[in-house]
Amino acid sequence: MNPCRCGQATEPGYVCRRQPNERCIAQYQARLSGPLLDRIDLVIDVPAVTAADLILPPLVEGSADVAARVAAARERQAQRYGALNLDGISTNAAYPAPILEEVAQPDAEGLSLIRDAANAMRLSARGFHRVLKVARTLADLDGEEKVRRIHLAEALSYRAHADRRPAAA
Known part of the structure; x- marks a missing residue:
């Protein structure tokens, strides 16, 4: 899921127009109940792909x-x-x-x-x-x-x- 409504609150330099980023994130993510989250085994942050990421050499393990x-x-x-x-x-x-x-x-x-x-x-x-x-x-x-x-x-x-x-x- 996105970290907030717009999905950009964790991006460097981004400032949410609605409220401070941390509060926007908290309000958006508080919509999910604890028992629902307890059923999700893996939670991983996946940041946006940058141009520098696109020119990296391929991974060793394909x-x-x-x-x-x-x-x-x-x-x-x-x-x-x-x-x-x-x-x-x-x-x-x-x-x-x-x-x-x-x-x-x-x-x-x-x-x-x-x-x-x-x-x-x-x-x-x-x-x-x-x-x-x-x-x-x-x-x-x-x-x-x-x-x-x-x-x-x-x-x-x-x-x-x-x-x-x-x-x-």
């Missing part, structure tokens, strides 16, 4: 490479849930919470991180489980059997971004 990593991760997930005899479940997003603790059990450092973050960020039970699902997916994309601290930190960073919503004044 679309075909990413597609291959995603296909390998999905295959890993399908095998994992097939071995658990879970009919109709082939992705991390679809598995139920009781199985989540089994398949997304973090390492000791990750467990400490998620425990502290859950308290500091006041994660709901839904938010906690969604962070674990995203972390499990990130581990699958890295070809890791165990969810590590790095995967949880990245998953939490996507959730933390959503929690930085300013309050409407």
Whole structure:
């Protein structure tokens, strides 16, 4: 979604004609309820593309490479849930919470991180489980059997971004 009505409040040098940028952003984003936002797993700022961005050299990892990593991760997930005899479940997003603790059990450092973050960020039970699902997916994309601290930190960073919503004044 846009950060505000016009979508330009976060652009450098832009001054909203209606009110200060921060207040405009807060009022616009306050229209979304907390329970709705709790169901969104990944929140990422995507700034406007500049002319300088357009002349950058291509990325090292191309679309075909990413597609291959995603296909390998999905295959890993399908095998994992097939071995658990879970009919109709082939992705991390679809598995139920009781199985989540089994398949997304973090390492000791990750467990400490998620425990502290859950308290500091006041994660709901839904938010906690969604962070674990995203972390499990990130581990699958890295070809890791165990969810590590790095995967949880990245998953939490996507959730933390959503929690930085300013309050409407």
